[in-house]
Amino acid sequence: MLIVNDYKRKTKEQLRYIIDDATLAARAMQSIGNSTAEGKYWDQVNDACSELYKRSINVLKGKRK
Numbered sequence: 001m002l003i004v005n006d007y008k009r010k011t012k013e014q015l016r017y018i019i020d021d022a023t024l025a026a027r028a029m030q031s032i033g034n035s036t037a038e039g040k041y042w043d044q045v046n047d048a049c050s051e052l053y054k055r056s057i058n059v060l061k062g063k064r065k
Contacts, residue, residue, distance in 0.1 A: 009063040018048040 006013065026041035 007047050010048075010051070012052065012055070015048040015052050019045050022048070 022041045022044040026038045026045065029035075029038035029041060035054070
């Protein structure tokens with residue numbers, strides 16, 4: 001099965017929304033002691049941040065999409 005990175009298909013605004021929303025959700029899960037759910041939300045934050053970073057590096061290298 002091929003796993004597709006859906007983050008590559010999202011706009012910059014969508015990625016920023018994911019970062020904000022998942023951060024709030026992770027903090028909420030932390031406050032109730034649900035470390036499994038907290039970790040999943042932090043993974044989403046990381047994935048969205050990584051995609052924004054990759055795009056910024058590509059722009060600097062002149063590989064704009």
